[in-house]
Amino acid sequence: MNKLILGRYLPGDSIIYRLDPRGKFLITFYFIGIVFLANNVASYGFLLLFVLFSVYISKINLGFFIKGLRPMLWLILFTVLLQLFFTPSNDPIWHWGILTLSTDGMRIAAYIFIRFVLIIFISTLLTLTTTPIEISDSIESILKPLKVIKFPVTQVALMLSIALRFVPLLIDETTKIMDAQRARGVDFGEGGVMQRIKSFVPILIPLFVSSFSIAYDLAIAMESRGYKDGEGRSKYRVLSWARRDNVALGVMILITIILLFIRSY
Amino acid sequence: MEIIFKNVTHSYEANSPLEGIGLNDVSLAIHDKKFTAIVGKTGSGKSTLVRHINALIKPTSGTIKVGDREITPETNNKNLKSLRKNVGMVFQFPESQLFEDTVEKDIMFGPMNFGMSESDAKESAKKMIKLVGLGEEYLDKSPFDLSGGQMRRVAIAGVLASNPETIILDEPTAGLDPVGRKEIMDLFKNLQKQGRTIILITHNMDDVANYAEEMVVIHDAKVMAVGKPKDIFNDKELLTNDILTLPRSAVFAQKLSKRDFSFPQLPITISELTAEIKQQVHGD
Amino acid sequence: MEKIISIKDVTYTYPESKQPAINNLSLDIYRNEWVSIVGRNGSGKSTLAKLIDGLIESESGTIFVDGQEVNEENIWNIRSKIGIVFQNPDHQFVGATVEDDVAFGLENQGVPRDEMVKEVDDALKMVDMQDYKTRDPQSLSGGQKQRVAIAGVLATKPSIIIMDESTSMLDPNGRKTVLDLVKQLRDQQDMTIISITHDIEETELSERIVVLRSGEVVKEADPKAIYDMGSELTKYGLEEPFSSQVASLLKDGIKLPEGYLNEEELIENIWKLSSKM
Ligand SMILES: Nc1ncnc2c1ncn2[C@@H]1O[C@H](COP(=O)(O)OP(=O)(O)OP(=O)(O)O)[C@@H](O)[C@H]1O
Numbered sequence A: 001m002n003k004l005i006l007g008r009y010l011p012g013d014s015i016i017y018r019l020d021p022r023g024k025f026l027i028t029f030y031f032i033g034i035v036f037l038a039n040n041v042a043s044y045g046f047l048l049l050f051v052l053f054s055v056y057i058s059k060i061n062l063g064f065f066i067k068g069l070r071p072m073l074w075l076i077l078f079t080v081l082l083q084l085f086f087t088p089s090n091d092p093i094w095h096w097g098i099l100t101l102s103t104d105g106m107r108i109a110a111y112i113f114i115r116f117v118l119i120i121f122i123s124t125l126l127t128l129t130t131t132p133i134e135i136s137d138s139i140e141s142i143l144k145p146l147k148v149i150k151f152p153v154t155q156v157a158l159m160l161s162i163a164l165r166f167v168p169l170l171i172d173e174t175t176k177i178m179d180a181q182r183a184r185g186v187d188f189g190e191g192g193v194m195q196r197i198k199s200f201v202p203i204l205i206p207l208f209v210s211s212f213s214i215a216y217d218l219a220i221a222m223e224s225r226g227y228k229d230g231e232g233r234s235k236y237r238v239l240s241w242a243r244r245d246n247v248a249l250g251v252m253i254l255i256t257i258i259l260l261f262i263r264s265y
Numbered sequence B: 001m002e003i004i005f006k007n008v009t010h011s012y013e014a015n016s017p018l019e020g021i022g023l024n025d026v027s028l029a030i031h032d033k034k035f036t037a038i039v040g041k042t043g044s045g046k047s048t049l050v051r052h053i054n055a056l057i058k059p060t061s062g063t064i065k066v067g068d069r070e071i072t073p074e075t076n077n078k079n080l081k082s083l084r085k086n087v088g089m090v091f092q093f094p095e096s097q098l099f100e101d102t103v104e105k106d107i108m109f110g111p112m113n114f115g116m117s118e119s120d121a122k123e124s125a126k127k128m129i130k131l132v133g134l135g136e137e138y139l140d141k142s143p144f145d146l147s148g149g150q151m152r153r154v155a156i157a158g159v160l161a162s163n164p165e166t167i168i169l170d171e172p173t174a175g176l177d178p179v180g181r182k183e184i185m186d187l188f189k190n191l192q193k194q195g196r197t198i199i200l201i202t203h204n205m206d207d208v209a210n211y212a213e214e215m216v217v218i219h220d221a222k223v224m225a226v227g228k229p230k231d232i233f234n235d236k237e238l239l240t241n242d243i244l245t246l247p248r249s250a251v252f253a254q255k256l257s258k259r260d261f262s263f264p265q266l267p268i269t270i271s272e273l274t275a276e277i278k279q280q281v282h283g284d
Numbered sequence C: 001m002e003k004i005i006s007i008k009d010v011t012y013t014y015p016e017s018k019q020p021a022i023n024n025l026s027l028d029i030y031r032n033e034w035v036s037i038v039g040r041n042g043s044g045k046s047t048l049a050k051l052i053d054g055l056i057e058s059e060s061g062t063i064f065v066d067g068q069e070v071n072e073e074n075i076w077n078i079r080s081k082i083g084i085v086f087q088n089p090d091h092q093f094v095g096a097t098v099e100d101d102v103a104f105g106l107e108n109q110g111v112p113r114d115e116m117v118k119e120v121d122d123a124l125k126m127v128d129m130q131d132y133k134t135r136d137p138q139s140l141s142g143g144q145k146q147r148v149a150i151a152g153v154l155a156t157k158p159s160i161i162i163m164d165e166s167t168s169m170l171d172p173n174g175r176k177t178v179l180d181l182v183k184q185l186r187d188q189q190d191m192t193i194i195s196i197t198h199d200i201e202e203t204e205l206s207e208r209i210v211v212l213r214s215g216e217v218v219k220e221a222d223p224k225a226i227y228d229m230g231s232e233l234t235k236y237g238l239e240e241p242f243s244s245q246v247a248s249l250l251k252d253g254i255k256l257p258e259g260y261l262n263e264e265e266l267i268e269n270i271w272k273l274s275s276k277m
């Protein structure tokens, strides 16, 4: 559980860290969108180069990003194999029953693989360089227009940041409870299906009880510090949009133009 | 069972850029049937150390011998039951492990996992609930209807019920009132007298002085000292480097030494302290 | 002396509970006083703290804080006057970094940002944690976490601080830094301190000790008078102060004055005896 890289913040400092989180947030989603515009070797290659360059200037070890792929490995493998053997073709290299291997299939499989890499790398880059609170602040700021239709933007953002605060506490709690039950002779992942499901009862009940009591403690602590309902609050963090953020947006426009250009070749 | 750590290193998230050292090349022997206290600052590695003894975590390198069982980095996650049956573990706030709908079932949970028959486990639950200072009438209650202190006792009973030879206690009395704490500590001392090995992690140096026969000091993931509490609390180096704090009796004696008293060895328990004072007041 | 908290005939029973956790309790606390609240597990200490802060509502009786009655209407006003530091540091952080957390209470009061930045800095300086401003609270030691929690409470400038076993999860060093800090606050700021604790030595600095049992005040006196109860203290789940334990063991053989002696006085007395010989 502690091995999950995706969704984790890594303290550090570089130009990517200093970018405004709203910009980073939008750019990441925008980039994921334009990944689907790529259609040939050159365009995929170009996007890959861009992502690797971003990783480079973030000063974060590439190893982190490769680790980020790991939890998705099965999904990636499954999709890639599906494309590899099930892409219909008039000119198969190899053919057996419903399985077909062709140069087309191989090409599409390779593209899909690169697409996964691009999307996972860029979102890992966002979460590694942006604290959870910055992410929830940007969501709040991006959603702000919705206040007009009485959408509780502030409360939702605070709930989100509390939920994010909660995750490590719950992971900790789960580890503790699992350790305690293992010490009492529970074997996880042994025996038949029923046995396995049963072995989670001693985890789930205490976890349920603990998360309630942690939530209760947290709520009491928040209330005692004067938290009402999100109205009338001021903000400690102000997001500041700097010239480098404009530059970053400019780069994205440039990337899009180049991509459209390469695409038509 | 003798427990022997040999060059044990444990890194959390080994081979990842977030790697952190939990234990650094630790070699140590914990003796059979003794009461051993493990002390050290927050984050020094105490919990990491003891979690190796029942293989909740495994060394990154090195070996741990528990009786004739050997735990190495390669040790399989299966077949650990016989080890865990013999090494009981009470964690900080153990009440968070309770989950059954009656106290009795919860106490029986461990023993039955370890293969005890239902009737034996019931028998054991009856014995243990009394041992931890609650009456048999508690067996039919829901553990969630009890007070914090009572839940703590039930959780401890649940660990003792499998009759482990070695009992590891990771700050078991945190949050209890002094009277409750003393009762629990006396219980562990009694268990040792009945032939168990007790390993206690604590921040309370008075408990170390009053209950432990041996003491291990951990600092920055390393073992800094092992020995009798009396010798260790008299180790000038540990004290001047702020690695260790003293029991109250020793602090009192230090204050007296500024007033013409002299203690070749600092007393660590209150009876040692008062005996020394009486002797020095009457003596010369 | 001016009363800052006045509790009169208050009873509170938790839903699903048969016995009241606080039972017809009355208690006055004075401005600038340091009061210790002690008693066995489950005697009602934390419940009392929550009642004072209006986090739970009493069934009967009244509570006044700084002249205002604790009720729906005044509750936010009263909460801004009281800061509570809880037992488990991990369960009271709201912010993702130290500075965000300290700012939380100020944000709730709608303090303008420029002021807030200054208040956060000041509060962190008071607890000597200014170098950790941008750290994740999770990465701090227990003692540091509690200091940050105290800074969060100090930032809103409360007149009352309630410490609910705030040192009980700390190692000796952490405990000492937190206690030294509280001492310093009491001396330098005009604060009323209510400290809930199981550690008898921690009560020595307070002016008054209130002993609870089953939701009732069973004893209320200055520390000396409470310590004079000697081994009777265990009836209330307490330990005898260390110097009393030493004194009572010394008494068969050494002649000491009657009554409670603190450590300094005891050492003084022992020293006099030995130097006479
Ligand atoms: N699951 C984990 N993942 C990463 N690092 C960890 C983990 N558990 C512990 N550590 C780190 O290992 C070191 C030793 O931790 P450990 O819990 O053994 O200390 P401890 O002496 O028991 O402290 P305490 O007195 O606070 O219980 C610490 O630096 C800690 O941050």
Ligand SMILES: Nc1ncnc2c1ncn2[C@@H]1O[C@H](COP(=O)(O)OP(=O)(O)OP(=O)(O)O)[C@@H](O)[C@H]1O
Residues within 6 Å of the ligand: B146, B147, B148, B175, C014, C015, C017, C021, C039, C040, C041, C042, C043, C044, C045, C046, C047, C048
């Ligand atoms: N949330 C709750 N729901 C139901 N009953 C509760 C709740 N919190 C406390 N109680 C009960 O109310 C009584 C008083 O509890 P309280 O927490 O005030 O005690 P305490 O003196 O703070 O104890 P401790 O020293 O263990 O912190 C106890 O009997 C307890 O079991």
Ligand SMILES: [Mg+2]
Residues within 6 Å of the ligand: B046, B047, B048, B170
């Ligand atoms: Mg620990």
Ligand SMILES: [Mg+2]
Residues within 6 Å of the ligand: C045, C046, C047, C164
């Ligand atoms: Mg309490």
